[in-house]
Amino acid sequence: MRIFFLGAAQTVTGSMFGLETKQGNLLVDCGMFQGRRQESRERNRHLPSWALDVDAVLLTHAHIDHSGNIPSLVRKGYKGPIYTTPATRDLCAFMLRDSGRIQEHDAKYLNRKFGNDPDWEPIEPIYKERDAVKALGQFVTYNYWQSFEPIPGVRVTFHDAGHVLGSASILIEAEGQRILFSGDIGRRHLPILRDPEIPAQVDFLIMESTYGNREHGPIESIHEELARIINEAVKRKGKVIIPSFALERTQEVVYALSELVKAGTIEPIPTYVDSPLAVNLTQVFRNHPECYDYETLEFLEGADPFGFESLRYVQSVQESMALNTTPGPLVIISASGMCEAGRIVHHLRNSIESHNNTVVIVGYQAQHTLGRRIAERRSQIKIFGVMRDLNAAVQVLDGFSAHAGRKALINYAKLAGPNIKKVFLVHGEIDSQKSLAEALTERKMSVEIPSRGQIIDL
């Protein structure tokens, strides 16, 4: 048996692994690589040929860096099944089509921009919305703990990874070995979701290591801080702008606000979720209460977790634009999460110059993004090519992260098996991986940090 490390090796995106067994070959995740433009385009356009020929694809969760290249695989001729949980399938129904539309839009934009250059060769989108739709027809779903055999003699079970709705760690039993692909591992006590489950007696563990060298702010302080921010905004009649990823983070923020309103800690001020993708994904959350944790079900007593009296979901562009002139206090939650595109950019342009307003950063902001510059509280910020003063208050809440911190990762590896033969660290920057590898080695585990393209015999 061999493992192929095809992506998310010494980096955090482009998750893709292969498992070659005597009975057949499996691909675990087929994620999009997200980095510098040129490199990303090359890597996403040329999938490893090994991946095109597998017997089945297994998908851990809906994040684009895990699922985003499934439509390319199908476009290139993959006709087999794509196994995942029902919630992940339903999230992908929106996310992959949205991603297809973005690819089409980007290709059109670049061809128009450089079309007059005689050396320009028109580019094709990596895939189109119709490829995503075709791929969705190949999805086959299994609930958590419901084992199945994608290839005769190879057993697969999804375990709850507690990272985003529907997320799974994938346990594969083949040739007498138990191989666990952790996928992205969530944190304990995240809102809505159950805590990550850790399958035991594992022989080989392929584990994420995003936060291998650090911890996050405590989840418990999120409510307190949000309440303080909203109450101050009410006093100043200001706008609270929350850039948020459409998947999970938006629903968590809405759920936290709904708890605060119901507890009477904040006034029910007008709150808008202004992102068509987030609105659709929230509906998927409503459709999958089987993924909620006990506390959420208890708190709800049948009520809508993602709705309260003063909350509105905005679809149309007109309604979104009308928010520019709507007086505060109000809250706007909008995508994209790093403020690089989408409606959030318009809301920021419209709000950051006033001292009455607040921008709340609730997600990771990568280098060279508008969100990062705001989080760093630069005095001036360029939006749509124009420099503007950043006078609005900026609050950074880092308690929302959906990834397990260092201690939890160490614990995960420990619980996965006392007799673990090898831990492979993936999905992390190299510094983070080295630091975690050291900690695991100290605990007598054999650890490897594979590089991209490496093939290892088990």
Ligand SMILES: [Zn+2]
């Ligand atoms: Zn993820």
